[in-house]
Amino acid sequence: MPILEIKNVSKFFGGLAANSDVSFSMEQGMIMGLIGPNGAGKTTLFNCITGYYPPSKGEVIFNGRRMNGLQPDKVCKLGMVRTWQKVRPLAKLSVVDNVMVGALVRTISLKTARDMAMEQLKVVRMEHRADFLAGGLPIGERKKLEVARALATQPKLLLLDEVMGGLNPAESDEIIQLILDIKAQGLTQMVIEHDMKAIMRISDRIVVLTSGEKLTEGTPQEVVSNQDVIDAYLGESHA
Amino acid sequence: MNKRMLKAAIGLIVLAGLLVVPRFVESPYALHMMILLFLSVSQGQSWNILGGYAGQYSVGHAAYFGVGAYTTMMLMYSKQVAPWVGVWAGVAAVIAVALVIGSICFRLRGPYFVLASIAVAEIMRLSAINLTTLTNGAEGILVTEIPAFKIGERVVTDFLTKVPFYYIGLFLALLTLAIAYWVQHSKLGYYFQAIREDQDAAHSLGIHISVYKNIGLVISAVLTSLAGSFYGIYVGFVDPPTVLGLDVSVQIMLICIIGGMGTIWGPVLGSLLLVPLSEALRSNMITEGLVKIGLVSADSKVGLFLKENLAHAHVLIYGILVVLVILFMPDGLMGFVKKLASRRKREAA
Ligand SMILES: Nc1ncnc2c1ncn2[C@@H]1O[C@H](COP(=O)(O)OP(=O)(O)OP(=O)(O)O)[C@@H](O)[C@H]1O
Ligand SMILES: [Mg+2]
Numbered sequence: 001m002p003i004l005e006i007k008n009v010s011k012f013f014g015g016l017a018a019n020s021d022v023s024f025s026m027e028q029g030m031i032m033g034l035i036g037p038n039g040a041g042k043t044t045l046f047n048c049i050t051g052y053y054p055p056s057k058g059e060v061i062f063n064g065r066r067m068n069g070l071q072p073d074k075v076c077k078l079g080m081v082r083t084w085q086k087v088r089p090l091a092k093l094s095v096v097d098n099v100m101v102g103a104l105v106r107t108i109s110l111k112t113a114r115d116m117a118m119e120q121l122k123v124v125r126m127e128h129r130a131d132f133l134a135g136g137l138p139i140g141e142r143k144k145l146e147v148a149r150a151l152a153t154q155p156k157l158l159l160l161d162e163v164m165g166g167l168n169p170a171e172s173d174e175i176i177q178l179i180l181d182i183k184a185q186g187l188t189q190m191v192i193e194h195d196m197k198a199i200m201r202i203s204d205r206i207v208v209l210t211s212g213e214k215l216t217e218g219t220p221q222e223v224v225s226n227q228d229v230i231d232a233y234l235g236e237s238h239a
Numbered sequence: 240m241n242k243r244m245l246k247a248a249i250g251l252i253v254l255a256g257l258l259v260v261p262r263f264v265e266s267p268y269a270l271h272m273m274i275l276l277f278l279s280v281s282q283g284q285s286w287n288i289l290g291g292y293a294g295q296y297s298v299g300h301a302a303y304f305g306v307g308a309y310t311t312m313m314l315m316y317s318k319q320v321a322p323w324v325g326v327w328a329g330v331a332a333v334i335a336v337a338l339v340i341g342s343i344c345f346r347l348r349g350p351y352f353v354l355a356s357i358a359v360a361e362i363m364r365l366s367a368i369n370l371t372t373l374t375n376g377a378e379g380i381l382v383t384e385i386p387a388f389k390i391g392e393r394v395v396t397d398f399l400t401k402v403p404f405y406y407i408g409l410f411l412a413l414l415t416l417a418i419a420y421w422v423q424h425s426k427l428g429y430y431f432q433a434i435r436e437d438q439d440a441a442h443s444l445g446i447h448i449s450v451y452k453n454i455g456l457v458i459s460a461v462l463t464s465l466a467g468s469f470y471g472i473y474v475g476f477v478d479p480p481t482v483l484g485l486d487v488s489v490q491i492m493l494i495c496i497i498g499g500m501g502t503i504w505g506p507v508l509g510s511l512l513l514v515p516l517s518e519a520l521r522s523n524m525i526t527e528g529l530v531k532i533g534l535v536s537a538d539s540k541v542g543l544f545l546k547e548n549l550a551h552a553h554v555l556i557y558g559i560l561v562v563l564v565i566l567f568m569p570d571g572l573m574g575f576v577k578k579l580a581s582r583r584k585r586e587a588a
Contacts (some may be wrong), residue, residue: 108426
């Protein structure tokens with residue numbers, strides 16, 4: 001059984017179809033890359049999947065359960081969590097407290113939550129930052145904090161929205177390694193990223209969106225050799 | 240000795256000191272000031288739980304203060320219900336009011352809660368004025384005799400001096416502080432602060448936003464209601480402007496905003512500043528002080544002007560104070576103290 005099925009999902013904002021009739025499914029343990037030009041509807045699709053917006057049409061099925069109409073908090077409790085493209089640190093809380101907020105969805109004990117949080121901070125190599133205020137972190141660490149906080153909710157499916165956006169190559173490499181480590185733990189991931197090299201390296205399959213529609217789907221090799229993709233998206237950079 | 244033990248020791252000494260004050264202080268005026276201080280701490284800290292920690296600014300806490308005060312007083316006045324029973328009726332009424340406001344406003348984003356909180360307090364005030372059969376209307380309710388509090392046959396107190404009120408006030412302030420401390424050091428506090436910092440992030444991390452906002456509101460409202468009941472019984476009189484007026488709501492907020500929101504000691508510092516200040520303004524102590532130190536002479540034009548007007552400038556001076564605090568200490572007195580402490584630490588290092 002696929003862990004996630006997107007069935008004919010559309011999302012309209014007034015007259016604009018930010019997603020139209022998007023379908024694909026994901027198997028347990030895989031990394032699905034989600035690419036497309038700016039404004040293609042990638043973040044909107046995350047919003048529809050995680051309950052931030054109800055899809056205008058279509059269905060989202062997670063672990064066999066229909067998710068339409070569920071609120072983000074419920075979605076998180078059921079095991080699906082996303083990070084934010086425009087990072088959302090809880091600025092006046094410390095780094096470890098930020099991650100604890102994530103962990104607290106699984107426990108009522110602060111002590112347990114703190115242990116869980118420190119564990120996730122180790123995963124993203126930020127233990128030394130535990131007591132810093134989240135609002136004062138540089139962008140690279142804010143992105144990693146997003147990941148640690150999401151991981152602390154102990155998801156079955158992790159949705160990463162441009163966690164490499166705005167990072168330098170060294171930081172991006174660190175994130176790539178992090179995503180692969182998370183995969184090795186058996187966690188399923190959907191990753192939005194603009195950096196083609198990175199997405200090729202980490203993805204098992206890739207879905208390409210343009211103007212809200214699914215252009216194609218396939219393995220990284222299939223996608224980069226697809227003429228439509230080259231025309232529509234890769235054209236500029238790979239020509 | 241480590242820092243934690245030092246703090247605990249200081250806390251115990253202060254507490255012991257507060258417990259024995261009535262043994263050594265006989266002046267009813269001094270006790271009265273202490274009682275006002277306790278009341279202020281519990282009001283400010285109650286507001287803090289919702290406003291400071293959860294970031295939901297209520298500009299209508301007079302509603303809970305007034306409903307608590309009125310319920311207790313009305314029951315005592317017309318049904319001879321003892322106040323320590325009536326208090327709980329007040330709490331029940333306040334929970335109902337809070338849940339009605341919360342369940343409507345917290346579904347919506349934006350400033351609805353702020354606006355609705357003002358509106359509800361006004362509705363309560365107007366109801367108190369107009370439901371004359373229940374509330375005596377604008378005349379208010381005067382209850383001078385409180386039944387003696389007995390356990391079995393033994394009279395614990397007959398409420399004839401300020402001493403029992405001193406201890407009840409102290410208990411109330413400590414209770415409120417303890418609950419705020421517990422909130423801060425529990426899942427609830429983390430969730431409140433997450434909601435305050437970023438509602439979308441909080442929601443995506445599994446926090447049911449409206450449930451937690453309602454929990455914060457109910458805790459805050461119940462504690463404010465207790466403070467209101469205490470006020471009613473202590474003063475022996477309630478009328479619409481003194482317990483349900485907009486300035487009551489503003490005063491409650493200011494204690495916390497000036498002291499420092501989202502901290503345990505903020506409302507205490509705020510009270511230590513505001514209670515003496517408002518007392519000084521009210522009783523024209525400032526003018527007398529200025530005259531005494533010879534800055535102005537009592538029968539000069541300025542002196543007469545101050546004498547005439549300063550007491551009425553209460554609200555104006557409050558307003559100026561708030562502006563100054565917000566400009567120069569955006570995190571309140573507590574934020575200022577913390578900044579000083581960390582600067583000293585850095586200099587020492
Ligand atoms: N809440 C909204 N209301 C109206 N329009 C929206 C809303 N959210 C997104 N859109 C529009 O939907 C389209 C898709 O936006 P979306 O953010 O999903 O793109 P994206 O693929 O994530 O782009 P990027 O790579 O820049 O992050 C855009 O045209 C955007 O302006
Ligand atoms: Mg996006």
